[in-house]
Amino acid sequence: MDRPATSGVHESAGENERRRVGITSGMKPDTLVIVNPASGGGRASRAEPEVASLLSARGCRAKFVHSKSSEDIREQAARAATLGFRTVVALGGDGAFHHLVEGIRGTDVVAGFFPAGNGNDIARALEIPRDPVMAADAFLRGQPRAVDLVRVRFSDGRVAHYIGAGGMGLDAEAAHLANTRFRAWPGVTRYLAGAFTTFFREPLLDASVEMDGASWLGRALFVAVANATSYGSGVRIAPQAKMDDGLLDVVIVGDVGLMRLLEAIPIVLTTGDLRGFPEVTRYRCRHVSLRADRAAPVHGNGEALGSAPAEFEILPGAIRVMVGRKGATDEHR
Numbered sequence: 001m002d003r004p005a006t007s008g009v010h011e012s013a014g015e016n017e018r019r020r021v022g023i024t025s026g027m028k029p030d031t032l033v034i035v036n037p038a039s040g041g042g043r044a045s046r047a048e049p050e051v052a053s054l055l056s057a058r059g060c061r062a063k064f065v066h067s068k069s070s071e072d073i074r075e076q077a078a079r080a081a082t083l084g085f086r087t088v089v090a091l092g093g094d095g096a097f098h099h100l101v102e103g104i105r106g107t108d109v110v111a112g113f114f115p116a117g118n119g120n121d122i123a124r125a126l127e128i129p130r131d132p133v134m135a136a137d138a139f140l141r142g143q144p145r146a147v148d149l150v151r152v153r154f155s156d157g158r159v160a161h162y163i164g165a166g167g168m169g170l171d172a173e174a175a176h177l178a179n180t181r182f183r184a185w186p187g188v189t190r191y192l193a194g195a196f197t198t199f200f201r202e203p204l205l206d207a208s209v210e211m212d213g214a215s216w217l218g219r220a221l222f223v224a225v226a227n228a229t230s231y232g233s234g235v236r237i238a239p240q241a242k243m244d245d246g247l248l249d250v251v252i253v254g255d256v257g258l259m260r261l262l263e264a265i266p267i268v269l270t271t272g273d274l275r276g277f278p279e280v281t282r283y284r285c286r287h288v289s290l291r292a293d294r295a296a297p298v299h300g301n302g303e304a305l306g307s308a309p310a311e312f313e314i315l316p317g318a319i320r321v322m323v324g325r326k327g328a329t330d331e332h333r
Contacts, residue, residue, distance in 0.1 A: 036092030077103025093117020162300025169222030191232030236272030
């Protein structure tokens with residue numbers, strides 16, 4: 001994900017621009033836009049004035065604030081719900097949206113997303129344009145859609161949630177390296193660099209996977225648990241996954257060698273159809289338990305959540321997200 005800025009002020013630096021276009025008025029705003037200035041190497045901040053102008057011109061009463069940290073995004077989103085905002089929008093990357101969802105979870109607030117990060121896998125899954133200004137236009141003409149949320153429970157009692165794709169093992173390590181060591185690399189290359197670094201550094205997991213009435217036991221590179229098709233800036237790990245079907249898509253990648261891994265890369269970057277790979281096993285379920293022979297990291301859409309063992313459960317229709325009209329495309333929104 002694109003890490004929230006560690007410094008800044010709550011009131012947006014674009015306030016003068018919004019006064020010029022008339023967003024500040026005597027009427028109480030009903031939409032809060034939380035801007036992550038760090039997203040996309042500053043892409044969110046650069047897009048903010050144009051997004052603000054568009055919303056104002058179309059009569060949307062929006063207030064813009066900047067985030068200072070991941071926790072600040074959650075707190076501002078939760079506070080917005082108590083203050084009566086009907087919609088809270090993340091102008092940033094998938095990580096900003098992740099923390100926004102945690103903040104409004106359990107309320108009647110509708111989430112919005114103007115993607116301005118490097119990955120934007122959630123926007124891809126929700127068919128939200130991956131240009132923040134076009135996404136704002138789609139938002140204004142859109143309607144709320146109920147989508148599922150994934151709940152993760154850890155052995156120490158902690159609970160986390162995510163929307164999108166997550167899991168245990170190499171993909172979690174790769175996501176961590178993509179957000180740190182390889183953060184400056186473009187797009188999916190960040191994730192691939194992290195994946196290969198982990199592949200050569202970490203041994204396979206001895207994994208135990210329990211899913212509703214099924215089970216799997218063996219050596220695994222990683223186990224993905226998804227309710228969206230992709231993560232890591234377009235890696236199609238679960239091409240059949242849907243955000244609103246009440247099911248988790250579990251993908252277990254077993255003992256795969258380097259040449260087979262290289263063979264799989266162009267596939268997961270296009271169709272995601274790995275049916276010719278016996279090392280890959282897929283399940284669909286509502287609940288999955290992951291255990292390993294060591295403290296394997298667990299992530300949710302690139303966010304570090306904890307370590308295995310972990311219990312995953314789907315929460316059908318747990319949040320509502322404002323999306324564009326059904327069937328619209330990035331080019332026509």
